[in-house]
Amino acid sequence: MYCPKELAGYFLEGNTVKAWKYINEQEKLTLLDTYHAMITPAMQHIGYLWETNEISVADEHLATVTCDYVVSRLAHARLASPEKNNRKAMFLCLEGEQHYIGLKMVNSLFEEMGWDTKYYGANLPVEYILKTAEAWQPAVVGLSVSIVYHLPKLKEYIEELSKLPNPPVVIVGGRLTEKYDLKPYCSENTIILKDLKEMREWLNYEQTKSKQDAAL
Amino acid sequence: MNKQNPNKMQHFNEQLPLPFLKLDKDGTIILYSTLAMEHFDLSEDHIKHIVDNESYEKLLRYSSNDKAPVVRMELNMKSRTSPVTLYEVYLTWDNELHASMILLPKDQSNMQLIEKMMSLQKRLAETDFELYEQREELEQILSRLHELSGPFIPLTDKMCLIPLFGDVTEEKINVISHSCLQSVFAGEYEDVLIDFTAVGNVEDKGIEQFVRLLKTLHVMTGKIIKIIGIKPHTAKTLNKYALEGFMEFNQSLKQVLQTHFTK
CATH class of the missing domain: 3.30.750.24 (STAS domain)
Known part of the structure; x- marks a missing residue:
């Protein structure tokens, strides 16, 4: 029986070998379900341990890097080589944001659906993203935010992206989406997605829509 | 009494190497050191004004411990430099139910760790897992x-x-x-x-x-x-x-x- 606390324990030890072995001893789920039902609860437990004064931020950093290894390796192991759909998406955390694991999982799920992606990880200033987005012209830009004080920045990123000649669809995710109403910081067209399941549903919907468009 | 603080808050006139605060049992700041003043905006006299909301809950829940005379915890503080600054806080209670707090800024010491993490993250992003797995297999064969x-x-x-x-x-x-x-x-x-x-x-x-x-x-x-x-x-x-x-x-x-x- 899978236990998020056990996986969290291996992450905190920095033990990539045990963490990888533990995941592989469990029932083999799809990439989405492994991320959603195994990795996410384990990382949420680590957040809980900080809140309850059991671990330090330094411990959290070690756990994050260990988790990153597992997430990356899972993407390789469970990602079937998808049919390319010729759509592009890029992913980044706002400047100052260090919580990048969720974003990385989202990136893999897009790849799984045949998207061409660019993943920038933690802490990317808005100027960088504007430059790349203008040149590469992604259809989607995924932003991750987990600190309340960064919400005004979220607004700035979205506004700046909307001014591009080919404005991308902006998707916002991260732990704040569950706790707060982010609409005031977004534009009308911004998509706010609470978790990986919602992300997949949106992707499925997009896929169907683009197929219908192509058939017309 | 300091002009900025019309409340009962008093300045603790000793050169302490780290920010120091003393609170009464309701969380009102009654004493502060010079460095505390430099690190935090103390225009309001309650501790909740300089602690991040989520960390404030942590402070309330874990500030007293029957087993340990000194409690140690990490809190995100609203400092003058940033609204979320990590501090390691050492807290102890006296007989009058006043809490003395020493606050050690943590962001700087974690910076190196974060840089290490970023370089590992980059390396992972570049790792070719196919080669990686082949190497693992070779090692087993060897x-x-x-x-x-x-x-x-x-x-x-x-x-x-x-x-x-x-x-x-x-x-x-x-x-x-x-x-x-x-x-x-x-x-x-x-x-x-x-x-x-x-x-x-x-x-x-x-x-x-x-x-x-x-x-x-x-x-x-x-x-x-x-x-x-x-x-x-x-x-x-x-x-x-x-x-x-x-x-x-x-x-x-x-x-x-x-x-x-x-x-």
Whole structure:
């Protein structure tokens, strides 16, 4: 029986070998379900341990890097080589944001659906993203935010992206989406997605829509 | 009293190396050091105004501990430089139910860690997992090869033979040592013969590890270990380790067995 606390324990030890072995001893789920039902609860437990004064931020950093290894390796192991759909998406955390694991999982799920992606990880200033987005012209830009004080920045990123000649669809995710109403910081067209399941549903919907468009 | 603080908050006029605050039981700041003033905006006299909301809940819940006189916790504080700044807080209560707090800024010390994390993150993003897995597989095969390069052969109830094959490397002797010591221990063997006839190159580190194995085997069996078929060059290297009393050289397995059985 899978236990998020056990996986969290291996992450905190920095033990990539045990963490990888533990995941592989469990029932083999799809990439989405492994991320959603195994990795996410384990990382949420680590957040809980900080809140309850059991671990330090330094411990959290070690756990994050260990988790990153597992997430990356899972993407390789469970990602079937998808049919390319010729759509592009890029992913980044706002400047100052260090919580990048969720974003990385989202990136893999897009790849799984045949998207061409660019993943920038933690802490990317808005100027960088504007430059790349203008040149590469992604259809989607995924932003991750987990600190309340960064919400005004979220607004700035979205506004700046909307001014591009080919404005991308902006998707916002991260732990704040569950706790707060982010609409005031977004534009009308911004998509706010609470978790990986919602992300997949949106992707499925997009896929169907683009197929219908192509058939017309 | 400071002009900025019209409340009952007082300035603690000592040069302390870290920000210091004293609170009453309701969380009102009653005393602050100069550094506390420099780090935080103390225009409001309640602690909640300088602690991040989520961290404030943590502070309320964990600020008293019956078991420890000093509580240590990390809190995100609203400092003058940033609305979320990590501090390590040391807190203790006195008889009047006042809490003294020393606050140690943590962001700087974590910076190195974050940089390390970023470089690892980058490396992971560039890792070709196909190559990575192939390497892992190769390592397993190599370890299996090492195991097979030093098989354990029981000759009689008390005598066993370990013929070594190929080059003597540190990794190989490590792998062989593990299985060999286990077998000698489990079978209570007394005479251990190690045959070097099929050995190719000998690495210094490999020999070092081999000497360790010899000494351990000697302690376990209480007898001299018999080395067979060793080349002059390797014998010379081994002799540097002053192993008299631990091992002896023998020409061939045939010779050792003949001596043993004619005893």
